[in-house]
């Protein structure tokens with residue numbers, strides 16, 4: 425074997441074709457003969473934002489951008505400096521793409537209207553949670569970015585009406601996990617693909633073309649400290665899971681907890697509590713995109729026992745919803761207890 429060949433053997437994905445996110449997006453575009461490329465540009469802006477945020481997070485302690493801003497977001501939650509910086513990165517990267525009509529962020533009170541022209545060009549609304557699990561930053565824990573893409577309907581009148589679409593209308597959704605590696609998971613309604621950032625070359629490389637969630641998994645993931653406030657059915661499920669040898673796993677960052685559930689199976693929950701009857705997680709920025717990913721991977725996602733998260737009709741941009749998602753068998757079991 426020549427030296428060149430043995431070096432080539434050590435390249436990422438040496439045993440298969442190396443596919444970058446960019447190449448994947450272009451290949452997807454070719455499958456849709458009428459695609460204008462607009463949508464691809466949006467995904468590439470999200471990838472660019474992800475690389476920027478990943479780099480910022482890695483150096484956060486060194487550059488003294490950890491800790492709180494001393495302000496609260498619209499949800500009344502304390503904002504970390506990096507919440508605000510990540511939000512800015514996404515707004516800038518997406519703002520430059522002509523195909524983005526409106527962006528809405530968990531951190532902002534109101535959506536940002538970028539373009540309202542009705543010139544026939546198809547445009548999109550991009551919703552995001554810029555930095556999910558940001559309270560983990562101080563301890564170098566996993567954090568993430570979650571995004572959801574909807575078609576813009578200029579005829580809807582107000583931007584808010586254009587955005588308030590059920591999760592079933594999402595044209596794409598995904599998340600980036602900034603963990604021990606940076607992972608991008610995305611769906612455009614055609615299965616779920618997973619990419620890992622190769623920091624040496626600055627590209628997201630395809631590592632799994634068709635992610636499937638295991639049908640079962642003996643792990644539950646939730647904030648057990650809230651247990652006394654859960655409605656009885658949820659408490660009964662927990663007692664059942666513990667009596668049956670289930671493990672508990674909880675990072676406290678939805679992206680990290682859902683990612684583990686997606687790959688290893690099990691169930692992730694943020695149930696209602698007496699104090700928060702709709703739980704904590706936000707429908708438009710967290711629950712809908714994660715539900716699309718999980719369903720596209722063959723799992724289930726419910727807002728309690730009866731209603732699919734994706735079918736919840738949003739009333740307001742920042743509304744919350746109880747979340748129950750993961751492996752088919754585990755989600756169904758929780759639903760039996762909760763019903």
Ligand code: AHG
Nearest residue numbers: 553555556557558559647676677678
């Ligand atoms: P964010 O940092 O975007 O506000 O989201 C935090 C969310 C989510 O990531 C996680 O699943 C949940 O809050 C954890 O909440 P508890 O601390 O109440 O368990």
Ligand code: MN
Nearest residue numbers: 553555556557
């Ligand atoms: Mn979040």
Ligand code: MN
Nearest residue numbers: 553555556557
């Ligand atoms: Mn957040």
